[in-house]
Amino acid sequence: MTAVPTILDERFRAAAAASGELDVAYDVLDDTPVGPLLVGVSDRGLCRIDFDPEPEAELERLARQFGPRVLRSPKALGLVQRELDEYFTGRRHAFDLELDLRPTPDFHRRVLVELNRVEYGHTTTYGALAAQVGAPRAARAVGTVMNRNPLPIVLPCHRVVGANGSLTGYGGGLDRKEWLLRLEGALL
């Protein structure tokens, strides 16, 4: 087996992203305060954040949703990584990233747009979100939307709690929800 030198490998991955031919460029950020995160960007913007990624399954999913030209290319993720770093260290309260929600069904997208208005350090409830999208009895459906949020952290589903104030649930696990809310000062 001919080993491909790292420098050659990295050069190709960077050139591939720069060529504009990728459907999705992704990377796994190994040491964030909430554990490893898989982060993906398309030519339209951020398209995936995934806790505890299993790259094999995640690659298949990205290829199905955005096209087969999916490649790990750390260089392409620089901006996203910087904003996440700033967020995790408390220096950033809102993200300035283009978001690509193409594969997200319409109802989900409406809920996520509404979710995006919930500000740093504040919380809302499933029922309140449901009412805001004109479906006041759809609190459970809103819960499903939160659970399938393709861009957790950036689209702040951790800021959605139960009507009685309990944390209820989180796609990435309750520990992470608690950590994020503490970071934002929404939880003492």
Place this chain on the structure above:
Amino acid sequence: MSGIPPFERFYETHKSEVLALLRRRAGRDRADDLFQETFLRALRAYGRLEHGEHLRAWVLTIATNAVVDAARRERATTELSVEPASEDVRPAVEELAPLTDDLPPKERAAVVLRYGYDLDYDAIGAALGSNEQAARQAASAGVRRLRKEKEQR
């Protein structure tokens, strides 16, 4: 899109063999540039693939073409230079490509690799992910089909 693996997996599976081929055909120094060129060409075409079969033969063909093109570029810029060794340039490939367009993929790959790149059946079998005998059969079936098409014209 069924059957086409994510590009990441395709690249990881074939990068080592592509680099080995390029080093063998173009030398260690030039292989580095051709490595990037090969996979950028593959990436450009990847979205248009209709199935995920014979990807190995496909990328090795792209790599070989990249070597041929580089040799031609070099020849064009070096006036009065000595002809490159015939092993580096396979003009037969250019003649074969349009003729074999209509063949089924496996037969086309076998014919091009055999008569365009002068690979032996053992190597073609490996490139197609099958074996020597299957490669021989695919190439001869391809040639028969070409002959028939020629007669019908």
